Ligand SMILES: Nc1ncnc2c1ncn2[C@@H]1O[C@H](COP(=O)(O)OP(=O)(O)OP(=O)(O)O)[C@@H](O)[C@H]1O
């Protein structure tokens with residue numbers, strides 16, 4: 001019969017469904033203890049052990065050993081070239097897309113090795129969304145920007161409701177509800193960035209990775225995005241790279257300070273984490289003098 005699946009198609013579908021289940025946020029949340037106020041009881045979302053990244057022969061970061069917690073905002077700070085973006089891209093396997101890039105060490109996401117051979121990087125990127133420095137809407141209508149991911153994923157339900165829900169979560173609905181069919185390029189920079197956040201949220205990710213999401217925005221748009229991040233963290237986990245110390249201090253729960261180290265030859269520069277702790281500790285009473293110098297503006 002026409003609508004019967006072949007054995008191969010059934011297997012493809014089963015594989016796709018198993019992969020989607022593996023990274024579905026509700027399945028993932030059931031697998032870990034609920035977040036509790038006790039510091040040590042807050043579940044980790046990523047356990048990173050001895051993570052190193054190489055671009056061909058050149059090692060960009062080494063020995064990153066941190067665990068990022070669920071329903072928290074984790075900030076990555078440090079001078080230019082210390083490997084913040086490189087590390088962030090490890091968390092949703094975006095480095096796979098860079099020819100010559102290699103990730104060593106282990107990243108465990110909800111108890112599973114993110115780099116295991118049975119993990120599909122496409123599924124990973126659906127569950128772990130990313131927002132970049134420069135807003136990058138598609139040359140399509142506001143509606144179609146949001147609907148794109150859900151359509152590709154074949155998400156069930158009314159597309160109008162999915163689009164409205166994502167735009168509401170992106171704190172953009174009231175501003176655009178009367179112009180959904182107009183081109184996204186007609187929006188302001190701050191609106192475009194919230195559109196990109198809403199687009200990432202439309203596929204119901206579990207984690208949002210943000211690489212300097214406000215660096216091209218004015219203070220009012222920046223404030224809106226910070227408020228949005230604080231709202232979103234009740235549902236998802238966020239990892240943000242920022243050069244703005246006040247921003248890290250305002251929004252994040254934990255901060256990792258990266259620096260660039262020179263090897264003994266003085267030729268090779270490698271990024272490494274100096275200190276990772278609660279944000280208030282990093283900014284008021286850090287353990288390492290290099291962190292103190294950086295957060296007080298003496299260096300970097
Ligand atoms: N695609 C790439 N190919 C080769 N080397 C790269 C690539 N991307 C980054 N690097 C190198 O890896 C190191 C870390 O770069 P990365 O962009 O991660 O730093 P960053 O901390 O994000 O810097 P910035 O604050 O300027 O964005 C740098 O030496 C950089 O030149």
Ligand SMILES: [Mg+2]
Pocket residue numbers: 084085086211241
């Ligand atoms: Mg960067």
